[in-house]
Amino acid sequence: MNQLHHLIADKIRSAGGRITFAEYMAEALYHPMLGYYNRPEMTIGEQGDFFTSPMVHPVFGHCVGRQIYQLWLEMGSPSSFTLLEMGAGTGALARDLLQEWDRLQANEPAANSGPVALRYVIVEQSPVLRGRQRETASETGKGRIEWHATLQEVPGYGSLEGVILSNELFDALPYHRLVMDKGRLLERYVTLEEDGSFAEVTAPLSDERLPLLLDEQIREGLEEGDRLVLSPAAGKVIREMADALNKGYVLTIDYGNLSPDVHWQSARSGGIRCYYKQTLNHDPYTRVGEQDITADVDFSYLQREGGQVGLETVRFSTQSDFLENFGFLDKVTDLQRMAFRDLRADFELQKMLTLYLPQGLGDACKVLMQSKGA
Ligand SMILES: C[S@@+](CC[C@H](N)C(=O)[O-])C[C@H]1O[C@@H](n2cnc3c(N)ncnc32)[C@H](O)[C@@H]1O
Secondary structure, eight states, X not given: OOHHHHHHHHHHHHTTSEEEHHHHHHHHHHOTTTSGGGSTTOOOSTTSSOOOHHHHOTHHHHHHHHHHHHHHHHXXXXXXXXXXXXXXXXXHHHHHHHHHHHHHHHHOGGGTTOOOOOEEEEEOSOHHHHHHHHHHTTTTTTTTEEEESSGGGSXXXXXXXXEEEEESOGGGSOOEEEEEETTEEEEEEEEEOTTSOEEEEEESOSSTTXXXXXXXXXXXXXXXXXXXXXXXXXXXXXXXXXXXXXXXXXXXXXXXXXXXXHHHHHHHHOSEEEEETTEEESOTTSSTTTSEEEEOEEHHHHHHHHHHTTOEEEEEEEHHHHXXXXXXXXXXXXXXXXXXXXXXXXXXXXXXXXXXXXTTTTTTEEEEEEEEOO
């Protein structure tokens, strides 16, 4: 039992014996010093516990860069344009995306209005990761990225024009766990055993409004023992993103699916996944703060919440379809030609394909584009 385990145990005691799983997850991932994303050694990729698309291959950031560039063109090539990335991890996406933006600005005839200084804003809650991002993007991002810890702190919040982007942000927010028990939806809480280890207990919902986060089809189709995960925090973030924008797009890339499929998947699997040293497990109570905890995103919920605050769904697709639209397959074809002669090209090709193939991230990751006044 590490220090964070003891701190959470104290919190459980002072809360009268139990806390929601969402409260537990918030501490395990975001405790200011000991939480998974705030520890000095936190990293993503080979040295860390899991990979994300930007860490797999720079072509991901290049394709996202092309998408951002196209949105800028669609908005009439404004001379002032903000790209806000929320939850930027190591900063790899910012680095690769800016590289592509610069290339397009330099080469594309459509940029005839002259180069535009993209305002790149990163909203990152972790001071450790903000430092890592500064290092990673030190070349392409030098002097043109600004950092903030929360969305509301961003100068111009409410009047931004541009794109708000995130990759694997929503799957890392705190989730409540619900279970269908004798015909009623109840909640799973975290409590303590006598020896101080964590255990789960089922009790009435911490908030009667939680089932309203589900669409009706799910609420009516639940069977005894089905388990669900829900994140009101995700609804709050999408609302804040909408509020931050005056005009533009919200581009969300993440693991998950539309409802009801996303909930049927988690009803069977329990919904929560943990990663430690690139290995999947389903025990969020070991190595507290030293392993990642994540859940699939309900994209229908993001669309419903967004719809209430002026975000209109433009497109929802798999990551494979998204990448195909932005020149991914041309790059694959080039590498395939070289791979006959060059082993390094073959290795690179294999990595790139992880982003695209259904057994990799291609189907599991989805891309949702919503627009506001654009
Ligand atoms: C799973 S990581 C993804 C990192 C990166 N986007 C990538 O794809 O490699 C989640 C990121 O979101 C950040 N994060 C989580 N909640 C946040 C919040 N409310 N505001 C800003 N950043 C947040 C974490 O600190 C971390 O950088």
